[in-house]
Amino acid sequence: MARQNLKTEDIILRAAKKVFTRKGYDGTTMQEIADEARINKALLHYYYRTKDKLFLKVFRIVFQLFVPKMGKIFSSEMTLFEKIEAFADTYIQILINNPYIPVFVMKEITSNPKRLSNTVKYLGVDPEQLFQPIRDEIKKGNIEPIDPRQLFVNLIGLCIFPIAAKPMVMAIMFNNNEEEYLKFLQERKKEVPRFIINSIRKK
Amino acid sequence: MARQNLKTEDIILRAAKKVFTRKGYDGTTMQEIADEARINKALLHYYYRTKDKLFLKVFRIVFQLFVPKMGKIFSSEMTLFEKIEAFADTYIQILINNPYIPVFVMKEITSNPKRLSNTVKYLGVDPEQLFQPIRDEIKKGNIEPIDPRQLFVNLIGLCIFPIAAKPMVMAIMFNNNEEEYLKFLQERKKEVPRFIINSIRKK
DNA sequence: GTCTATATTGTGATAGAC
DNA sequence: GTCTATCACAATATAGAC
Numbered sequence: 001m002a003r004q005n006l007k008t009e010d011i012i013l014r015a016a017k018k019v020f021t022r023k024g025y026d027g028t029t030m031q032e033i034a035d036e037a038r039i040n041k042a043l044l045h046y047y048y049r050t051k052d053k054l055f056l057k058v059f060r061i062v063f064q065l066f067v068p069k070m071g072k073i074f075s076s077e078m079t080l081f082e083k084i085e086a087f088a089d090t091y092i093q094i095l096i097n098n099p100y101i102p103v104f105v106m107k108e109i110t111s112n113p114k115r116l117s118n119t120v121k122y123l124g125v126d127p128e129q130l131f132q133p134i135r136d137e138i139k140k141g142n143i144e145p146i147d148p149r150q151l152f153v154n155l156i157g158l159c160i161f162p163i164a165a166k167p168m169v170m171a172i173m174f175n176n177n178e179e180e181y182l183k184f185l186q187e188r189k190k191e192v193p194r195f196i197i198n199s200i201r202k203k
Numbered sequence: 204m205a206r207q208n209l210k211t212e213d214i215i216l217r218a219a220k221k222v223f224t225r226k227g228y229d230g231t232t233m234q235e236i237a238d239e240a241r242i243n244k245a246l247l248h249y250y251y252r253t254k255d256k257l258f259l260k261v262f263r264i265v266f267q268l269f270v271p272k273m274g275k276i277f278s279s280e281m282t283l284f285e286k287i288e289a290f291a292d293t294y295i296q297i298l299i300n301n302p303y304i305p306v307f308v309m310k311e312i313t314s315n316p317k318r319l320s321n322t323v324k325y326l327g328v329d330p331e332q333l334f335q336p337i338r339d340e341i342k343k344g345n346i347e348p349i350d351p352r353q354l355f356v357n358l359i360g361l362c363i364f365p366i367a368a369k370p371m372v373m374a375i376m377f378n379n380n381e382e383e384y385l386k387f388l389q390e391r392k393k394e395v396p397r398f399i400i401n402s403i404r405k406k
Numbered sequence: 407g408t409c410t411a412t413a414t415t416g417t418g419a420t421a422g423a424c
Numbered sequence: 425g426t427c428t429a430t431c432a433c434a435a436t437a438t439a440g441a442c
Contacts, residue, residue: 026229107310109370150394161360167312191353199402
C-alpha cells in the first residue's frame, strides 16, 4: 500500500507532476509515470481513470504554485518598495525550486486554452492588489507615473523569464555552467527589485 | 506540383511550422500537417523522410526568428539608449507577428536539450555586442553601474514575457479582449525602453 | 489494491499503382 | 510527384486473476 509513508495515490501524483511538467501532456506516457512511481500502469487508471483526469489534477496543483501568491505580501503593512522586494525574493525562490513550471504552464495553456480556461479563471491572480498601492503612490507623488499594468507585467516577467529560458540563458551566458547560472538567479532576487525601484522612484 | 506559386516542399514547411509551433513536437501528427498543407500524408515523407527531420528544419527556421537580431542594431552608430529603443521596438513587433514562437522554442529546448543543442549553439546570440556598450557607458559615468548580464536578461525578458504568457495576461488583465491586449503590446514598444532607461540613467 | 494480459485505437513510415 | 493501402508499433484503457 504505502511507500515511504505516502499513499499510492500521492506517489502517483508526485510522479505524474514530475513527468508532466518536464515533457508536457503529449510527451508524457502513462507507462513513464508508472515507472517513475514504481508501480504498475494499470494502477494509474485505478486511481485516476484517465490520463486526462490525472493531468488536470496535476495542472491545478502546479498552477497554484505558478500563480504568484501576492495576497499575503500586498495586503500587508509594507511600503510599495518593500512589497516589490518581498515579492521578487519569494517568487524567484519558488521558481528556482520549480524551474519546469513556467514553460509547462505557458505551453499547456497556449496549446489547449479551452480545456484549462476554468482552472486559469478560478485561480486567477487579482492584480488589483498590486494596482491600488501603485496608484496611491503615484497620486501621492512618491513615484513616477506609470501604467500599473505595465509595471505588473514587468515585475512578473523579470522574475519568470530567466527561469523559463534557462537552457538558452545558460548556453549563451554561462557556457552551460549551472552553478554560475544559479548564482546569477540568486543575485536577481535583489537585482530585480533594485532595477524596478530605480526606474519608478522620483529623481 | 505547385499551389499558389509555392513549391510543394515549401507548402509543407509552412504548414509544419504552423502546426508544430502551436502544438509542439509531441502534440503534432503528420496527418494534421498534411491536412493543413492540403496534401497527402505520404508526401511529407517523400520530401522530408521523417517527422524528426521535418521538425528540425522547422525549428531551425523558427529559432532564427526567435533569436534577437542584435547585430545590425548594436553595431550601429546609435547611442546605447537609442539601441535599446530600436531593439525593443523591432523585437516586440517580431514577437507580435509570431506569438507562438517563444513558448514553442522554450518548451522544445527544455524537454529535449540534447537534440537541439547544436542548433542553439550554432545560431547563438552574441550578448557581447550589448555588453560592451553597456560597460563603456558605465565607465564613462553616463549610466548607473549594473551587471550587463542582468540588463541583457531584463531587456529580453520584458519583451518576451507578455507574449509568451499571452493567454494568462489576456485573461487576468483584459478579460480576454484581444484588441485591448494588442494595444497594450503596442504601448510596450515605448514602455519597455522607457522603463529600462529610467532605471539605469544617472539621476 | 495490485498485478498480467489483452483489446483498441492512433501514428509514423513504407510499398506500390498511376 | 502524388496518391491509396497497409504494416508495425506504441499508447490509452479495460478485464479479470490474485
